[in-house]
Amino acid sequence: MLWGKLLKNYLLYTSMKRIATGIKNLDNLLEGGFEEKGLFLVMGRTGTCKSTFGMQFLVEGAKNGERGLYVSFEENPDSVKRTALRFGWDLDRLGVVVKKIAPYDYYRAVESMIKEIMFERPERVVIDSITNLMIYRSRPEWKGRYGVIELYTPTLADIRMSLFGLLERLRALGATYLLIAEEGVEGLDVVSHVSSLIADGIIRLGVEKIAGNEIRTLQVVKMRRTKHPLERMVLLLKDNGLDVVKAEDYFQ
Ligand SMILES: Nc1ncnc2c1ncn2[C@@H]1O[C@H](COP(=O)(O)OP(=O)(O)OP(=O)(O)O)[C@@H](O)[C@H]1O
Ligand SMILES: [Mg+2]
Numbered sequence: 001m002l003w004g005k006l007l008k009n010y011l012l013y014t015s016m017k018r019i020a021t022g023i024k025n026l027d028n029l030l031e032g033g034f035e036e037k038g039l040f041l042v043m044g045r046t047g048t049c050k051s052t053f054g055m056q057f058l059v060e061g062a063k064n065g066e067r068g069l070y071v072s073f074e075e076n077p078d079s080v081k082r083t084a085l086r087f088g089w090d091l092d093r094l095g096v097v098v099k100k101i102a103p104y105d106y107y108r109a110v111e112s113m114i115k116e117i118m119f120e121r122p123e124r125v126v127i128d129s130i131t132n133l134m135i136y137r138s139r140p141e142w143k144g145r146y147g148v149i150e151l152y153t154p155t156l157a158d159i160r161m162s163l164f165g166l167l168e169r170l171r172a173l174g175a176t177y178l179l180i181a182e183e184g185v186e187g188l189d190v191v192s193h194v195s196s197l198i199a200d201g202i203i204r205l206g207v208e209k210i211a212g213n214e215i216r217t218l219q220v221v222k223m224r225r226t227k228h229p230l231e232r233m234v235l236l237l238k239d240n241g242l243d244v245v246k247a248e249d250y251f252q
């Protein structure tokens with residue numbers, strides 16, 4: 001009985017496979033990376049390299065033969081691919097699928113995204129961004145009537161209810177998710193707050209003035225079942241993508 005329980009716990013422990021994020025030093029600090037099939041949030045204000053993080057995450061998977069899907073609610077696939085090429089990532093050649101979904105009707109956008117995930121069966125999915133998906137929404141009572149153009153800002157209750165539901169549906173599809181959330185958009189920080197509660201891990205990107213210089217930063221805010229540093233680290237944007245170094249090493 002006891003042995004059975006111990007064996008079960010051991011198997012559970014060893015079955016939590018980690019997958020690399022592709023940001024080498026970050027993976028070293030996260031016991032190897034994200035837990036497979038988890039749901040992770042990358043948040044930050046505009047221009048903090050959230051999309052680059054997402055692309056690098058998919059490229060890392062593709063290099064290991066994992067299928068990747070990048071769902072964009074704002075940028076066209078061509079623009080995403082051109083950005084990736086700047087870092088030497090040829091998304092088409094790597095087999096990373098980039099889809100643009102118009103967010104102008106929340107319900108329709110969610111269904112298109114779920115359909116896409118079920119069709120592509122990706123191991124890794126990036127959603128850029130969950131905030132954008134929430135911004136535009138026809139009134140709930142208009143569900144199914146796509147001709148209506150008028151939009152409104154969702155209430156806190158709307159966001160809570162739809163996010164919990166959406167993230168549960170995503171989890172059930174079985175991929176590893178990287179959700180991008182924008183901070184500092186008036187009235188919509190609640191999107192990152194609500195997602196934070198559900199996410200298995202949170203990474204916050206930023207730009208800060210340190211010793212008179214603007215420095216890109218990365219902080220692991222939460223990572224369930226993982227021993228990780230809490231301090232803000234320096235995020236480096238190199239020719240071949242992102243990397244992190246501890247601040248004490250950077251300012252030496
Ligand atoms: N090839 C490059 N070389 C140097 N810097 C770059 C390069 N590509 C992007 N950047 C820098 O990275 C910044 C943002 O990158 P990214 O698009 O990943 O950020 P983001 O957080 O997704 O921004 P947004 O809020 O617009 O979605 C750019 O504004 C630019 O400063
Ligand atoms: Mg972006």
